[in-house]
Amino acid sequence: MAIFKINGVDMPSPSDIQIGIxxxxxxxxxxxxxxxxxxxxxxxxxxxTWSYVTQEDLSTILKALRKSFFFTVTFLHPETNQMKTGTFYPGDRTVGVMDVQNGVVRYKDFKFDVVER
Incomplete structure (x- = not known):
């Protein structure tokens, strides 16, 4: 089971999720x-936040955030301890380039927020 989904699609597991109410x-x-x-x-x-993220995983997430301005996110909500699906919009996305090894870029510190509509 994925930690979270965007538009019903499992997303790669992040290093950290902060949930603000x-x-x-x-x-x-x-x-x-x-x-x-x-x-x-x-x-x-x-x-x-992802401490390290592959090119493939980064592309999957960024494409999911660009499909439309509003999208559904499914996640474990701490208040109910149950999966919740809501409509969200994206905040800024930032990613650092760690290095290039054998022609492959490795990314670090990928971060973004989503805010409920």
């Missing part, structure tokens, strides 16, 4: 300086 709130202060807040929703933000 973000509350979306419309807030302001009234004339007595008291905070007035309206809770709108909770959204998930997933941060993925």
């Amino acid at each position: 973000q509350d979306i709130v419309k807030a302001e202060r009234n004339a007595k300086a008291l905070a007035i807040a309206e809770f709108i929703a909770s959204k998930d933000k997933l941060s993925f």
Whole structure:
């Protein structure tokens, strides 16, 4: 079983996944300086990191993130301890080049975020 999927396709296992739960709130202060807040929703933000990644795995992931701006991501959610599928969009993607061996580029520190729609 894959640790996570994009559009139903198993993705290569990352070195690290950070799961952030973000509350979306419309807030302001009234004339007595008291905070007035309206809770709108909770959204998930997933941060993925690969310490080392092959050309093939890097290509698989980058292509999955480019198919459309919004896509589904399936992952184990820490609140329910069950697999959750949601609609997400990508953040910036960064990757470092470690070296070239026998004409093959080796990549390191590949990182990206996805944010729930």
